[in-house]
Amino acid sequence: MSNEVYIIGTGQTKFGEFFDLNIGDLASEAVSKAIKNAGIGKNEIRTLFIGSTVSNSLSQSSIGGICTRSCSLSSNAYRIESGNASGAAAFHHAFLSIKSGLYDVVVVLGIDKLSDYVQNGTIEKILASSIDYQWEYEMGATLTGLYSFLTQAHMEKYGTTLEQLAYIPTKNHQNGVLNPKAQYRYAIPIEKFLNAKRIADPIGRFDIATPCDGAAAIILASERYIENKKTHSYKVKILSSSVGSDTLALQHREKLTELKATKIAANDAYHKAKLTASDINLAEVHDSHPIGEILAIEDLGLVPKGEGGKASVEGLTALNGKITVNPSGGLKARGDPFGATGIAQLIEIVEQIRGNAGKRQVNDVQYGLTQNVMGTGVMSYVSILGRGEN
Amino acid sequence: MEPPKIWRERKERYLGIGIMCEDCKKKNFPKTRICPDCGSENVKPYKIAERGTLKYFTQIMNTGDELVFNTPYVVGLVELEDGIKVTAQIVDCDFKDLKKGIKLEQTFRVIARNGKEGLIKYGFKFRPI
Numbered sequence: 288m289s290n291e292v293y294i295i296g297t298g299q300t301k302f303g304e305f306f307d308l309n310i311g312d313l314a315s316e317a318v319s320k321a322i323k324n325a326g327i328g329k330n331e332i333r334t335l336f337i338g339s340t341v342s343n344s345l346s347q348s349s350i351g352g353i354c355t356r357s358c359s360l361s362s363n364a365y366r367i368e369s370g371n372a373s374g375a376a377a378f379h380h381a382f383l384s385i386k387s388g389l390y391d392v393v394v395v396l397g398i399d400k401l402s403d404y405v406q407n408g409t410i411e412k413i414l415a416s417s418i419d420y421q422w423e424y425e426m427g428a429t430l431t432g433l434y435s436f437l438t439q440a441h442m443e444k445y446g447t448t449l450e451q452l453a454y455i456p457t458k459n460h461q462n463g464v465l466n467p468k469a470q471y472r473y474a475i476p477i478e479k480f481l482n483a484k485r486i487a488d489p490i491g492r493f494d495i496a497t498p499c500d501g502a503a504a505i506i507l508a509s510e511r512y513i514e515n516k517k518t519h520s521y522k523v524k525i526l527s528s529s530v531g532s533d534t535l536a537l538q539h540r541e542k543l544t545e546l547k548a549t550k551i552a553a554n555d556a557y558h559k560a561k562l563t564a565s566d567i568n569l570a571e572v573h574d575s576h577p578i579g580e581i582l583a584i585e586d587l588g589l590v591p592k593g594e595g596g597k598a599s600v601e602g603l604t605a606l607n608g609k610i611t612v613n614p615s616g617g618l619k620a621r622g623d624p625f626g627a628t629g630i631a632q633l634i635e636i637v638e639q640i641r642g643n644a645g646k647r648q649v650n651d652v653q654y655g656l657t658q659n660v661m662g663t664g665v666m667s668y669v670s671i672l673g674r675g676e677n
Numbered sequence: 678m679e680p681p682k683i684w685r686e687r688k689e690r691y692l693g694i695g696i697m698c699e700d701c702k703k704k705n706f707p708k709t710r711i712c713p714d715c716g717s718e719n720v721k722p723y724k725i726a727e728r729g730t731l732k733y734f735t736q737i738m739n740t741g742d743e744l745v746f747n748t749p750y751v752v753g754l755v756e757l758e759d760g761i762k763v764t765a766q767i768v769d770c771d772f773k774d775l776k777k778g779i780k781l782e783q784t785f786r787v788i789a790r791n792g793k794e795g796l797i798k799y800g801f802k803f804r805p806i
């Protein structure tokens with residue numbers, strides 16, 4: 288027997304502002320739903336891997352014990368931090384723990400609670416923790432300011448236009464309408480993005496994903512466990528879980544027209560899954576800023592380099608276009624509880640593979656890919672999921 | 678904004694001191710104990726160029742607590758004459774008049790304020806020549 292890793296259950300809260308819920312409440316809802324969905328017993332869980340950017344507050348960074356108590360688990364728990372990609376980082380480590388043969392059943396939980404913090408003050412400081420805090424943020428930059436540089440570099444080299452960029456959030460809001468778990472379930476006309484006030488020119492105030500509250504959980508199991516149990520009606524196989532890296536600060540990079548970390552992670556993920564980019568017709572990518580989705584689809588090899596804007600306008604990445612990108616609504620419409628985002632992306636792929644995505648169901652899904660980015664691309668995580676045989 | 682941190686960074690923030698590697702000859706800022714390019718421990722202090730070119734810039738409307746007092750302000754990616762790139766505020770100019778490629782020079786300014794009574798942090802910004 289080989290040591291394949293499977294997803295056997297998922298659970299997620301709605302994403303949004305929940306002033307009456309604390310981090311334990313959110314964790315409990317997501318994990319309980321995932322355990323029920325997997326049909327396993329709580330005592331089978333060996334470890335809880337928690338992906339969280341800021342955890343409960345700036346003072347309680349160790350949230351493992353908070354989550355195990357709230358979820359009534361007796362397993363050990365780790366918090367794994369990788370900025371905005373903390374969810375994907377936790378998933379990667381959960382995957383490794385089973386792939387290594389050490390554990391048979393683990394839970395990965397992505398969680399953050401950001402509605403407690405104000406914008407234009409604390410949120411920007413939190414986001415600054417995943418760029419170079421000393422030499423970018425303290426010198427005056429913000430995450431969005433740096434994404435403005437990435438946007439300008441792409442516009443300059445490839446002629447990408449503001450209209451092309453505005454297609455990204457417009458499309459993702461259309462998809463978000465169909466996702467019951469999304470924070471924003473309404474379409475926004477493209478003019479609204481184009482005419483909005485610029486908050487870091489050329490980035491407008493409606494272009495950016497909104498930090499919010501949410502939790503999402505996935506149960507992972509070993510092949511050995513599944514063979515013995517034979518209880519799971521629909522399992523999804525993890526074909527690869529890969530990571531690439533780059534410099535923390537943009538000023539230390541040679542090129543700003545690509546995310547090198549995404550290219551490295553994608554090459555590794557395709558290689559391990561024995562696939563190429565042309566096999567992929569479904570992806571959930573990091574669209575925290577419109578240029579993020581354009582860079583993602585190009586650097587993942589889903590469209591030719593420099594043509595991400597054009598491809599978006601032509602509808603190639605729309606729901607049931609040639610490659611459906613962000614059918615969930617993406618970070619933009621689903622809302623962005625940083626650590627929960629990477630897990631929500633994976634859950635969307637699982638739902639699509641299981642055929643449970645309702646009105647946003649993509650036709651003929653064999654594989655699905657996720658890409659979750661820390662900061663401006665210092666780390667990028669790419670995973671590919673596929674159908675597990677029943 | 679901890680006093681020891683401000684003190685520790687004084688040479689970098691006040692004087693623009695980075696490193697030059699004696700082995701691969703590459704210059705780097707901010708300083709590191711070993712050369713980030715080749716790993717050599719044979720590095721010496723190096724003062725970065727005070728003039729450069731504006732590569733990218735934007736106007737920041739929303740930012741973190743310590744910098745909000747300054748908004749809106751312009752921040753840019755500046756390529757110095759010695760090839761080193763730094764992120765810094767661009768001052769003594771209007772955002773709408775700025776153009777990519779213009780020449781800039783370093784200027785010593787207030788960078789951040791910790792409330793009305795807290796520490797004031799200084800460092801370099803750039804202004805058009």
Ligand SMILES: [Zn+2]
Binds near residue numbers: 700
């Ligand atoms: Zn060297």
